[in-house]
Amino acid sequence: MVSNGLSRGRVLEAGVALADEQGLAAVTMRGVAARLGVEAMSLYHHLPGKKDELLDGLVDVVAAQIHAGLADRPDGDDWRFDVRSRCLVARDVVLGHPWLPGLLGSRAQIRPGIYQLYDGVLGAMVRGGCTYRLAHRAMHALGSMVLGFTPELFSPEAGDEDASADALEAMARTLPHITAMVAAELHDPADPTLGWCDSQTEFEFTLDLLLDGLERQRLAEDASLRP
Known part of the structure; x- marks a missing residue:
C-alpha cells in the first residue's frame, strides 16, 4: 500500500541512505521523514513498530542486497570456492554500509534474511561433502565472515x-x-x-586459512569412513 507517495520499501531505502551518509545515530523516524520531505507520523502506517521496525528494516534491505549479489555469482565445483565467493559478495555489499556490524549486534532477534545467508553457506558445505557435524563447527569458525566482516579485538x-x-x-x-x-x-x-x-587482505587471508583447514578435516573424515 502507498500513503502520501510512500511505501515501506521507499522508507527503508531512505533510512539506509541516511545511515550511509550520516551514520546510524542519524536514523530516527524524524530524520528519515525529513529526508523524504514528510511528517514523521506519515511513516507509522508503513512502520507501526516505529524505530525498532525501522532498524530491523535496514538489516532486511542490506540482506536483500547481498542475496541479489549472490544471484549473479558464478558457481564453482569446489565447495571452498562457493563459500569463499559468498563471503566476498557479502563483504562487497557491507563495505558500503559500515554501520551494519554495529546494528546487527544491537538487534534482539536475527532477521530471516540473515538466517538465509547462513543456510546458503551451510548448503554449499554439505553439497561439497562436509558432514553436518563438520559444517556446524565450520559455521562457528566462520562466524560473521558469512556476512562480510570480522569483529576485531583492537x-x-x-x-x-x-x-x-x-x-x-x-x-x-x-x-x-x-x-x-x-x-x-x-x-x-x-x-x-x-x-x-579488517582490511580486504586480512579478511581473505583468514577466510582462506579457515577453508583450507576445513577441507583437510573433511578429507580426513571421508578417509576414516572408507572400508
Whole structure:
C-alpha cells in the first residue's frame, strides 16, 4: 500500500541512505521523514513498530542486497570456492554500509534474511561433502565472515593524533609486543575497512586459512569412513 507517495520499501531505502551518509545515530523516524520531505507520523502506517521496525528494516534491505549479489555469482565445483565467493559478495555489499556490524549486534532477534545467508553457506558445505557435524563447527569458525566482516579485538576510535601517540606510549610500557604490532599494522585511512584490522587482505587471508583447514578435516573424515 502507498500513503502520501510512500511505501515501506521507499522508507527503508531512505533510512539506509541516511545511515550511509550520516551514520546510524542519524536514523530516527524524524530524520528519515525529513529526508523524504514528510511528517514523521506519515511513516507509522508503513512502520507501526516505529524505530525498532525501522532498524530491523535496514538489516532486511542490506540482506536483500547481498542475496541479489549472490544471484549473479558464478558457481564453482569446489565447495571452498562457493563459500569463499559468498563471503566476498557479502563483504562487497557491507563495505558500503559500515554501520551494519554495529546494528546487527544491537538487534534482539536475527532477521530471516540473515538466517538465509547462513543456510546458503551451510548448503554449499554439505553439497561439497562436509558432514553436518563438520559444517556446524565450520559455521562457528566462520562466524560473521558469512556476512562480510570480522569483529576485531583492537578497534581504537579515530581521534586526536596526539592522543593516539600518547596512548601508544603508555601501552609500550606494559604491552610492548602489542604496541609493536599496532605500530607496524596501522592502515592507511583510505583503506576500505570495516574495523581497524579488517582490511580486504586480512579478511581473505583468514577466510582462506579457515577453508583450507576445513577441507583437510573433511578429507580426513571421508578417509576414516572408507572400508
